[in-house]
Amino acid sequence: MANPVNDDSIILWSNDAPTTDTNLPQGSSSMAPGGPTELAGELRSIKSVCREESINKAWERWKGLDGTMAWVDATHFTLTGDQRTAAAGGTGTPVGPVEVGRRVECTLAAGFLYGTISAASFSLGLTSVTVVMDSGALDATLSEVAFGTETLGNSALPAGVTTPLYAVATGTDTYAAAISVPSYVTGQEYRIRFTNANTGAATLNINGLGAKSIVKNGGTALSGGDLPAGAIAELVYDGTNLQLIGSSSGSVIPMGSSGFGATGIGTASIQVGAVGTPASTVESTLFSYTLPANALDTNGQYLMIEAWGQWALNTHGKTSRLKFGATVIDIAEWDSGSNPATIRGWWLRAKVIRLGATSQQADGWSVYPTSTGVINGISVPRTLPAATLSGPVVIAVTGENDVATANDIVGFGLQVLYCS
Secondary structure, X not given: OOXXXXXXXXXXXXXXXXXXXXXXXXXXXXXXXXXXXXXXXXXXXXXXXXXXXXXXXXXXXXXXXXXXXXXXXXXXXXXXXXXXXXXXXXXXXXXXXXXXXXXEEEEEOOEEEEEEEEEEEEEOOEEEEEEEEOOOOOOOOOOXXXXXXXXXXXXXXXXXXXXXXXXXXXXXXXXXXXXXXXXXXXXXXXXXXXXXXXOOOEEEEEOOOOEEEEEEOOOEEOOOOOOOOOOEEEEEEOXXXXXXXXXXXXXXXXXXXXXXXXXXXXXXXXXXXXXXXXXXXXXXXXXXXXXXXXXXXXXXXXXXXXXXXXXXXXXXXXXXXXXXOOEEEEEEEEOOOOXXXXXXXXXEEEEEEEEEOOEEEEXXXXXXXXXXXXXXXXXXXXXXXXOXXXXXXXXXXXXXXXXXXXOOEEEEEEEEEEEO
């Protein structure tokens, strides 16, 4: 932000024109209409307005106004007196420019540096200010600090920056990215470009504030390749971890408020690998994906969901299900007693359309061979799930045996696509 004020004269002008005081241009002057000093009062009023407009439209320059500024080290400087915005660091009438989250413009011999106040304290007549610089470091040539004019109290973001924040992360699995923010804020979104692909569980340290685990599906550690090299991922801080929103085996697509990429289609999740049912007759989950709250926020948006796997070569009864919340939206079944000629593969697919905040329409198709190997394709009757889309919805692939035998049903993958 450029500073249109080239000297200190304007900010030293009176800021209390409506009252009687001893400020220039006239000493104790009456503001009464028609009074003997009405012209002087008008001049003071004009100068007051000029001062306020200057501060509103530029960096607020405090050098010389309230004591001496002194350089301390690469991230610290001091001001004489208690220059925090309110007495006792948070109560009382605002008195100074220093507040956590406020932007600063620092003048050095080499030019201007910009940063954000991350801490402030008052002791022994000095206000000690800690800043996180966007780049570079303070040095002994520091001659002036100007303060940004964003709304005070908004410590979540630097001035002029809106969510989501963007940065490039370096490292592998233990990632680091530089974003000039003073702290992690619950609900903050970050769009991060990962230089290197992850090989397993991963963490990200933003601005040196401490490493946070990157998780998916609400809390699951990442698998290798969830963050492909060069991909841009959207992460949301949940107060503990950084949750990954939108990933695939080949790319990570940034999601907007509705969960849709710019092209109207985005991969929410691809999970692959052989996962078998246990030695039980109880319905067991093979794969699951937690659809984030409000991922479908407009009627007509929909999901395309696919799951696939195989059944073992035996006469046991088997059932593979695809679920949206509590509702079965697609199903494939093998009756017990048949003697299959080969191991059978199965494939489930469904389309879930948002009709309302708590109403959806699901159409499913299932494909699997018969006992003689003939492909059997079935259109599953339309279902009407009633999941509450304002909260998270679990999409699951399950398997159920009629004989307690391990790996009678094996899932090979689940894919969820957002579409508009």
